[in-house]
Amino acid sequence: MDLTDFPRVHLVFPAAGIGQRFGQPHPKQYTQLAGKTLLEWTLDAWSDLPFQGERILVLSGNDAQGHALATRYPGLRCVEGGAERAESVLAGLSAINAATDDWVMVHDIARPCVRRADILALLAHCQSAGQGALLARPLTDTIKRKTGEQVSTVDRRQLWAAMTPQCFRHGQLHNALSFGLAEATYLTDEASAMEALGEPVGLVSGSGDNIKVTHPDDLALVAFYLEQQGRLSST
Secondary structure: OOHHHOOOEEEEEEOOOOOHHHOOOOOHHHOEEOOEEHHHHHHHHHOOOOOOOOEEEEEOOOOHHHHHHHOOOOOEEEEEOOOOHHHHHHHHHHOOOOOOOOEEEEOOOOOOOOOHHHHHHHHHHHHHHOOOEEEEEEOOOOEEEEEOOEEEEEOHHHOEEEEEEEEEEHHHHHHHHHHHHHOOOOOOOHHHHHHHOOOOOEEEEOOOOOOOOOOOOHHHHHHHHHHHOOOOOOO
16 A cells, blocks of 8 residues: 555554553553563554554543653654543544544554554555444354343344454544444544534454453453464564
């Protein structure tokens, strides 16, 4: 793919959360894995992509460690986020000097195993379709719904697990997040904000190793995937 075919592509990495489910005294993005933090492993995955847009790392207001690590990445700019993901992403979008039709990709800082091929496939889909999309994975487990004491099986053929990056036009995503926050809409990701406004959202099948670190047990799996990708030495 020739990246010059795309308008400017901006990157936003929300990293203002504290990772409550991770169960550690520090935010999960600063957990060490083979001599690097998860934040560094994730930023490294994007470092050789020659996008011409801005790169924004969204941190909590008193995050000295994040600011220090960001200095290792030329062109990466830090901005202060909010209490919720949507607030942090909106802060990142507001800090970008972008045209309304520029593409913005938002990526979880706790997904260090994202593949370059998947990032480019997502961008290619957005350009071809002319609308935003996200990486996702069709569900393979049998899914149960429990309502009170009643258990039922959900048709998984229609279900996908959302991943990141998620890619949308800057103006549309800024408007969608602003509206969702103003209306107190339940927003779990950028796509949910777009959906709330009735905007079309595409799904692009992503690799299964693009996992999000949520629990400490996930670190061993991340190390395995990084090794399989040739990014982490087994010695």
